[in-house]
Amino acid sequence: MREVAIVAFAQSAHRRDTAEVSEVEMLMPVLHEVLGQVGLTAGEIDFTCSGSSDYLAGRAFSFTMALDGVGAWPPITESHVEMDGAWALYEAWVKILTGEARTALVYAYGKSSPGALRDVLTRQLDPYYVAPLWPDSVSLAALQAQALIDAGVTSEPELAAVAARGRTAVSSRSGADADDYVVRPLRRRDCPPISDGAAAVVLASRDTARGLCERPAWIRGMDHRIEAHSLGVRDLADSPSTRLAAQRAGAFDAPVDTAELHAPFSCQEVVLRRALRLDDAVNVNPSGGALAANPVMATGLIRLGEAAARIHRGQSDRALAHATSGPCLQQNLVAVLEGS
Amino acid sequence: MTKEPVAVIGIGQTKHVAARRDVSIAGLVREAARRALEDAELAWADIDAVVIGKAPDFFEGVMMPELYLADALGAVGKPMLRVHTAGSVGGSTALVAANLIAARVHRTVLTLAFEKQSESNAMWGLSLPIPFQQPLLAGAGGFFAPHVRAYIRRTGAPDTVGSLVAYKDRRNALKNPYAHVRDPDVTLEKVRSSPMLWDPIRYLETCPSSDGACALVLSDTAGARRAPRPPAWVRGGAMRSEPTMFAGKDYVSPQAGKDCAADVYRQAGIGDPRREIDVVEMYVPFSWYEPMWLENLGFAAEGEGWKLTESGVTELDGDLPVNPSGGVLSTNPIGASGMIRFAEAALQVRGQAGEHQVDGARLALGHAYGGGSQFFSMWLVGCERPDA
Numbered sequence: 001m002r003e004v005a006i007v008a009f010a011q012s013a014h015r016r017d018t019a020e021v022s023e024v025e026m027l028m029p030v031l032h033e034v035l036g037q038v039g040l041t042a043g044e045i046d047f048t049c050s051g052s053s054d055y056l057a058g059r060a061f062s063f064t065m066a067l068d069g070v071g072a073w074p075p076i077t078e079s080h081v082e083m084d085g086a087w088a089l090y091e092a093w094v095k096i097l098t099g100e101a102r103t104a105l106v107y108a109y110g111k112s113s114p115g116a117l118r119d120v121l122t123r124q125l126d127p128y129y130v131a132p133l134w135p136d137s138v139s140l141a142a143l144q145a146q147a148l149i150d151a152g153v154t155s156e157p158e159l160a161a162v163a164a165r166g167r168t169a170v171s172s173r174s175g176a177d178a179d180d181y182v183v184r185p186l187r188r189r190d191c192p193p194i195s196d197g198a199a200a201v202v203l204a205s206r207d208t209a210r211g212l213c214e215r216p217a218w219i220r221g222m223d224h225r226i227e228a229h230s231l232g233v234r235d236l237a238d239s240p241s242t243r244l245a246a247q248r249a250g251a252f253d254a255p256v257d258t259a260e261l262h263a264p265f266s267c268q269e270v271v272l273r274r275a276l277r278l279d280d281a282v283n284v285n286p287s288g289g290a291l292a293a294n295p296v297m298a299t300g301l302i303r304l305g306e307a308a309a310r311i312h313r314g315q316s317d318r319a320l321a322h323a324t325s326g327p328c329l330q331q332n333l334v335a336v337l338e339g340s
Numbered sequence: 341m342t343k344e345p346v347a348v349i350g351i352g353q354t355k356h357v358a359a360r361r362d363v364s365i366a367g368l369v370r371e372a373a374r375r376a377l378e379d380a381e382l383a384w385a386d387i388d389a390v391v392i393g394k395a396p397d398f399f400e401g402v403m404m405p406e407l408y409l410a411d412a413l414g415a416v417g418k419p420m421l422r423v424h425t426a427g428s429v430g431g432s433t434a435l436v437a438a439n440l441i442a443a444r445v446h447r448t449v450l451t452l453a454f455e456k457q458s459e460s461n462a463m464w465g466l467s468l469p470i471p472f473q474q475p476l477l478a479g480a481g482g483f484f485a486p487h488v489r490a491y492i493r494r495t496g497a498p499d500t501v502g503s504l505v506a507y508k509d510r511r512n513a514l515k516n517p518y519a520h521v522r523d524p525d526v527t528l529e530k531v532r533s534s535p536m537l538w539d540p541i542r543y544l545e546t547c548p549s550s551d552g553a554c555a556l557v558l559s560d561t562a563g564a565r566r567a568p569r570p571p572a573w574v575r576g577g578a579m580r581s582e583p584t585m586f587a588g589k590d591y592v593s594p595q596a597g598k599d600c601a602a603d604v605y606r607q608a609g610i611g612d613p614r615r616e617i618d619v620v621e622m623y624v625p626f627s628w629y630e631p632m633w634l635e636n637l638g639f640a641a642e643g644e645g646w647k648l649t650e651s652g653v654t655e656l657d658g659d660l661p662v663n664p665s666g667g668v669l670s671t672n673p674i675g676a677s678g679m680i681r682f683a684e685a686a687l688q689v690r691g692q693a694g695e696h697q698v699d700g701a702r703l704a705l706g707h708a709y710g711g712g713s714q715f716f717s718m719w720l721v722g723c724e725r726p727d728a
Binding site for chain 2: 048053054055060061063064065067068071072073074075076077078079080081082083087090091094095097098099100120121123124125126127128131223224225226227228229230240241244325326327330331
């Protein structure tokens with residue numbers, strides 16, 4: 001299998017509200033920064049792939065505007081997933097594995113601020129039996145947290161500790177209301193902030209990567225799996241899809257020193273740590289994770305970017321990056337990155 | 341290491357209609373997927389991964405519907421990817437699936453595209469509201485009609501050419517049991533006297549709004565060897581994009597379309613597409629796009645595409661049949677329309693197109709486009725393995 005590495009990563013400052021800029025204006029500085037890191041222009045990239053959602057943007061074909069920001073002229077080889085950008089990275093990785101591309105630009109963006117995110121995300125649910133009830137994302141995560149507490153897997157104090165770690169990394173949820181319940185048993189500090197933001201990475205194949213980055217983050221394996229949609233047929237205290245993806249990505253072949261987990265709710269970090277068999281020796285979410293910033297559709301890609309950036313800086317030798325999609329961790333992606 | 345050759349070993353589609361009130365979205369996609377599996381004589385367990393595509397989620401009012409469709413498509417425990425590249429998505433989705441096999445990540449992949457347009461009103465879904473756009477357009481026809489007029493002015497094509505395309509495609513649809521619009525009483529006069537919608541595009545020269553799904557089972561060389569029916573081999577595939585609007589953009593014959601076709605022909609070693617390719621399934625949502633794409637895809641010199649149409653070359657029994665299935669003009673579940681083109685091209689080289697089979701078809705082009713004539717995806721399929 002061809003070797004592929006993440007050679008650059010950039011992200012915006014994620015903010016609660018960015019009404020003064022369009023999505024393209026939010027994205028363009030990030031694209032310029034990531035391409036600047038490797039000294040390439042959009043036209044010199046072999047393949048471009050992005051992830052975003054029309055439902056966040058509130059209009060059909062919203063990704064076409066972003067393409068204007070990329071500068072797709074002369075025409076480029078390009079694709080888009082209506083998923084978190086982590087899956088755009090997966091598509092780009094496969095493209096490089098075919099040998100048809102040596103470099104790829106991957107980006108993702110999302111503005112949650114224009115709508116009511118908790119309500120918007122209900123539109124992802126089974127349209128006949130579940131969506132008409134409008135069960136919001138926090139309530140569903142609370143069901144998961146309660147299932148974990150009932151199973152004796154975790155407790156409210158442990159969830160508080162998870163949230164505190166995210167807070168220490170980036171102090172974003174330390175307001176006076178942090179202890180207030182949003183939906184029992186989840187308190188404000190257990191829930192992600194609502195964020196607008198964008199992120200981008202550059203991928204390169206073996207020979208190209210070494211010229212673009214001093215210490216590329218080599219993708220040793222990557223896999224993703226989906227579970228049943230209905231929460232009623234799933235064990236919410238477990239994440240078999242994460243475990244299977246990790247296994248297929250080779251995550252259990254050797255210990256990792258760092259893990260960037262896409263856990264928007266503190267209880268989900270508990271589930272993921274168990275599924276991924278991460279012990280206290282592993283530095284989990286040094287970036288603060290999704291509890292520190294949650295630009296929906298980019299949060300997963302940021303996990304891959306943050307893990308890669310630690311390898312670039314020599315702070316990690318072998319890192320795991322995880323991304324999720326859907327209610328209560330329905331779909332999960334795991335990548336294993338190494339510094340050599 | 342060279343790429344693994346990719347074969348189409350199963351094809352399934354639904355009977356496309358205006359409204360499938362008898363099935364849910366899950367029921368619709370599962371119908372096409374089951375037919376593709378039956379064609380390949382495979383079971384759900386034989387599928388390694390699922391790649392699904394559709395146009396905007398607003399068409400059904402479900403955000404990222406693949407999450408809810410995981411069960412219906414047998415994807416639980418497997419990788420599932422969701423592609424969205426506007427109107428070209430059906431084609432792009434098949435290409436993303438093909439790459440999984442070409443890269444040897446998976447051996448057998450189910451790929452599917454659908455749209456259940458009866459859940460909403462697609463024309464207004466395509467008309468972006470304030471503040472995104474000025475309220476100047478009504479649907480895709482409002483966007484594309486000026487570019488058709490530009491083509492007519494540029495080439496001096498007689499204004500009768502569009503109706504010839506519609507008359508041909510509607511007659512071809514009568515030979516395709518899955519086609520949506522099937523009017524046995526269609527006449528050229530009927531097309532020419534139908535109401536004008538977006539000058540110069542008349543009612544019978546425009547695509548319908550359909551509910552439908554299309555599925556393909558793709559596999560590697562070993563999978564093709566085991567397949568019960570002859571496979572269609574992917575000889576070349578490419579995608580190209582350019583911005584929606586910019587100074588100097590040629591809406592009549594976009595550069596991205598030319599580049600995409602050139603890439604596919606290069607991969608397949610095609611020097612003269614007009615002579616070497618036997619049949620084309622191209623994305624023609626409005627009649628005049630047939631002559632326009634004939635030029636863009638290199639089947640005719642610039643300004644000459646309408647002459648092929650006018651002289652009957654693109655008829656089912658012509659020298660270069662275009663859209664023997666009846667095309668997008670007869671069937672348009674938007675997200676699936678590109679994959680239907682890719683599937684119909686594969687049916688032709690497998691010799692399984694039934695009444696609309698082109699005799700002796702060995703190489704067929706499937707073509708899709710989307711957005712403001714800015715997203716292109718194409719594949720060329722043949723009855724022989726690429727390196728055989």
